Amino acid sequence: MTAAVGLGAGAAAAASAAPGTPSAAGARTASPRRRGRSRARETLAGYAFLTPNLLLLGLFVIVPLVSAVVISFQRTDGFGTGTFTGIDNYARLATDPVFWRSTINTALFTAIVTPLSMLLGLGAAVLMNSVLPARGLFRSILILPMAISGVATALIGVLVFDQNNGVLDKLLKFVGLPAVEWQSGGAAAFASVVIVTLWWRVGFNMLIYLAGLQGISPGLYEAARLDGAGGWQRFRFVTVPLVGPSSFFLLIMNVIYSFQVFDIVFVLTGGGPQNATSVLVTYAYNNGFVTRDQGYAAAIGVVLLVITLVFTAVQWRVSRTRDLVD
Amino acid sequence: MELTRRQILIGAAAASLPLLLAGCGFAPPATTSGGGATGSGGSGATGTLTFTTWGTDAELAGFKSAIDRFQQANAGATVSLNSVPYGQMFTNIDAQLQAGNPPDIFRVPYYTFGSYAGRDQLLDLSSYLPAGFSDAFTPAAWAAVQNRKTPYGVPHHTDTSVILYNRAALETAGITSIPTTLDDAWSWDEFGSVLQKLRGSLPADKYPYAANWQGNGVTRWLSWLFESDGAFLNDDLVTPAIDSDAGRKAVDYTKNFFSSNFVPQNNSVKSTTLASDIWYAQTSAMVSAGAFLVPDATSTLDFEWGATFSPRNVRSAGDFGGNALVATKATANPELASAFLQFVTQEEEMRQFCAGASLLPTRADLTASGIDFAVRPELSPVFVGQASSVQAKDSGQVTSPSMSKIITVLQDQLEQAFVGGQSTSDTLAAMTSGIAAATAGS
Numbered sequence: 001m002t003a004a005v006g007l008g009a010g011a012a013a014a015a016s017a018a019p020g021t022p023s024a025a026g027a028r029t030a031s032p033r034r035r036g037r038s039r040a041r042e043t044l045a046g047y048a049f050l051t052p053n054l055l056l057l058g059l060f061v062i063v064p065l066v067s068a069v070v071i072s073f074q075r076t077d078g079f080g081t082g083t084f085t086g087i088d089n090y091a092r093l094a095t096d097p098v099f100w101r102s103t104i105n106t107a108l109f110t111a112i113v114t115p116l117s118m119l120l121g122l123g124a125a126v127l128m129n130s131v132l133p134a135r136g137l138f139r140s141i142l143i144l145p146m147a148i149s150g151v152a153t154a155l156i157g158v159l160v161f162d163q164n165n166g167v168l169d170k171l172l173k174f175v176g177l178p179a180v181e182w183q184s185g186g187a188a189a190f191a192s193v194v195i196v197t198l199w200w201r202v203g204f205n206m207l208i209y210l211a212g213l214q215g216i217s218p219g220l221y222e223a224a225r226l227d228g229a230g231g232w233q234r235f236r237f238v239t240v241p242l243v244g245p246s247s248f249f250l251l252i253m254n255v256i257y258s259f260q261v262f263d264i265v266f267v268l269t270g271g272g273p274q275n276a277t278s279v280l281v282t283y284a285y286n287n288g289f290v291t292r293d294q295g296y297a298a299a300i301g302v303v304l305l306v307i308t309l310v311f312t313a314v315q316w317r318v319s320r321t322r323d324l325v326d
Numbered sequence: 327m328e329l330t331r332r333q334i335l336i337g338a339a340a341a342s343l344p345l346l347l348a349g350c351g352f353a354p355p356a357t358t359s360g361g362g363a364t365g366s367g368g369s370g371a372t373g374t375l376t377f378t379t380w381g382t383d384a385e386l387a388g389f390k391s392a393i394d395r396f397q398q399a400n401a402g403a404t405v406s407l408n409s410v411p412y413g414q415m416f417t418n419i420d421a422q423l424q425a426g427n428p429p430d431i432f433r434v435p436y437y438t439f440g441s442y443a444g445r446d447q448l449l450d451l452s453s454y455l456p457a458g459f460s461d462a463f464t465p466a467a468w469a470a471v472q473n474r475k476t477p478y479g480v481p482h483h484t485d486t487s488v489i490l491y492n493r494a495a496l497e498t499a500g501i502t503s504i505p506t507t508l509d510d511a512w513s514w515d516e517f518g519s520v521l522q523k524l525r526g527s528l529p530a531d532k533y534p535y536a537a538n539w540q541g542n543g544v545t546r547w548l549s550w551l552f553e554s555d556g557a558f559l560n561d562d563l564v565t566p567a568i569d570s571d572a573g574r575k576a577v578d579y580t581k582n583f584f585s586s587n588f589v590p591q592n593n594s595v596k597s598t599t600l601a602s603d604i605w606y607a608q609t610s611a612m613v614s615a616g617a618f619l620v621p622d623a624t625s626t627l628d629f630e631w632g633a634t635f636s637p638r639n640v641r642s643a644g645d646f647g648g649n650a651l652v653a654t655k656a657t658a659n660p661e662l663a664s665a666f667l668q669f670v671t672q673e674e675e676m677r678q679f680c681a682g683a684s685l686l687p688t689r690a691d692l693t694a695s696g697i698d699f700a701v702r703p704e705l706s707p708v709f710v711g712q713a714s715s716v717q718a719k720d721s722g723q724v725t726s727p728s729m730s731k732i733i734t735v736l737q738d739q740l741e742q743a744f745v746g747g748q749s750t751s752d753t754l755a756a757m758t759s760g761i762a763a764a765t766a767g768s
Binding site: 077078079080158162163164165181183184267268269270271272273274286289290291292293 | 416417420423424441445446447531541590591592594596597598599604607609730731733734741742745746
């Protein structure tokens with residue numbers, strides 16, 4: 001509609017600018033100009049729509065990001081002007097055992113939580129996409145944890161994994177199994193963080209996969225069935241490739257989330273026992289807001305940013321060809 | 327004009343932006359309406375103050391009442407109370423200080439006080455307080471608001487840990503003689519025997535004791551050091567002093583709680599399970615706890631419980647818990663801020679606040695006369711008596727500007743000692759180097 005109005009106005013302008021010229025020829029000569037104006041207006045409208053988001057992004061993401069990078073080269077407690085110390089904070093990181101422990105914990109957490117939450121999410125989505133009785137109810141139950149904040153989820157986890165009075169250890173004892181030291185055992189504490197995270201994240205993964213599954217034409221399954229494909233083969237060779245875009249999205253989201261995990265660890269284990277569950281963000285928080293070593297905390301944050309960017313870039317390069325659609 | 331859905335959404339977003347920004351917890355500083363304040367807590371002070379604090383319901387009610395009385399006594403003075411959750415309190419305060427728009431007054435634990443006073447963020451009250459003002463307070467309390475011998479706040483109240491016990495659990499273990507005066511407090515040896523008796527009478531999944539040294543409460547571990555007459559900093563508040571006989575005794579004695587199963591393994595300093603929750607659930611027979619817990623315990627627990635003094639070694643000691651009130655250096659109305667700080671530390675104001683919120687006074691007269699808690703008043707003498715064992719040389723160390731870093735050192739090394747198998751000598755050596763690094767340059 002806008003283009004039609006533009007064309008009419010342009011034609012009238014061309015006609016008045018060159019009296020006596022045949023109108024068809026006028027329209028032909030004015031057409032590129034009209035197209036240029038139209039494109040300029042569209043560009044302008046596009047930027048106008050983008051401006052609020054760009055402003056917010058600049059104010060709340062870009063400015064803090066640049067500030068964090070600047071602060072990471074300083075020694076500062078946050079009050080007054082910091083002292084420029086070059087790469088001292090980064091050099092300290094190299095010899096800080098807690099930083100390396102936190103980095104390994106973060107990587108391990110990511111390596112466990114990302115595939116597990118995607119697998120469980122895909123499995124649940126396939127079930128919920130089938131003719132399961134009361135599937136609406138089950139969908140709601142699985143998605144419900146998404147509606148709860150990470151802190152509240154972790155508080156529930158504290159009640160469940162309390163090694164003195166928690167529900168889980170009481171249940172284990174009731175069925176004759178030994179109680180697990182969820183809070184004082186390093187491996188068990190790490191497992192408790194993973195379990196609570198999965199409980200929180202599987203619903204989100206299921207939701208994305210469910211949307212992906214509902215975009216797959218039933219005809220493809222019917223064709224596969226006619227070709228003699230069994231249930232597993234239909235899942236492996238039809239479902240999995242066609243939810244590729246969902247998998248790519250979830251992979252990136254889960255990895256970013258896992259590298260940024262904070263609230264569940266902070267509330268559930270506090271990074272203990274003996275740093276067994278310390279992750280990069282909790283370590284950065286402790287340095288920034290407990291010991292007020294904000295330059296060092298910023299350096300940890302920058303390292304985290306670089307790791308996340310590198311991973312995302314690699315995945316982007318590797319996974320572009322997997323952007324399949326039905 | 328016909329509006330499209332997009333236009334409506336953009337308009338709504340633009341309209342709600344200020345509300346969203348205002349909801350970030352950063353209440354703008356109140357505009358001060360000029361000076362004209364007096365330097366006393368009496369009438370005549372005018373202007374507006376912002377006061378940021380966290381607090382229990384009882385504490386906030388106490389602050390509101392005090393503010394009402396201050397405003398009545400000072401026509402033209404207004405104090406705007408901004409209560410925030412404790413978890414956000416100091417990240418907000420730090421952000422406001424960094425942005426140059428802090429509140430005029432805020433509440434701060436003594437162990438955090440030095441971080442602000444030592445970094446030139448607080449108002450030097452020397453010229454605003456009347457001569458002899460410090461005489462009203464106990465030496466320990468006044469020492470806790472000093473930075474380089476200059477007052478940067480007022481000691482509003484304190485709290486200290488005593489032993490709360492489950493009466494039935496102790497009786498079952500044959501422990502019937504429980505100290506009733508500070509002088510009769512269990513010695514470390516006697517306390518060890520009590521723990522041993524309880525260990526023998528309790529099932530394996532129950533424990534004699536739980537210590538309240540989790541999180542920033544690690545400063546409460548220092549009581550064991552002070553009871554051995556030790557120190558973690560020399561008088562210069564820079565040189566580490568923890569690698570000493572007293573330090574060795576304190577680490578050894580408290581490590582033994584874990585190796586002898588006197589406390590649950592998740593009672594270490596970095597645990598997220600609070601000692602009080604362990605005791606509430608009757609997983610432990612005794613717990614170290616502050617007076618602030620009394621109202622909650624009274625309303626929550628369905629077993630009979632009492633309170634006795636913390637054990638003593640060379641001497642009795644206690645942690646100087648509680649909070650100071652401070653004015654920020656950026657306040658536009660220092661006279662009024664000082665007047666408010668003086669007002670809330672007057673005898674009757676402090677008595678009312680402490681009695682209502684189950685906290686302990688910092689004034690010498692109230693410490694001598696005692697106060698009656700609104701809940702379980704018969705326990706007041708135990709807490710007030712224990713608080714009297716805190717010495718100025720103990721509380722003064724905690725005001726080090728490097729305390730936030732020292733707390734991290736204590737947490738890391740005690741965690742290693744308690745549940746990581748680190749030896750006492752390695753623990754003390756690591757604490758010494760950590761404290762030295764923390765205080766370097768201060």
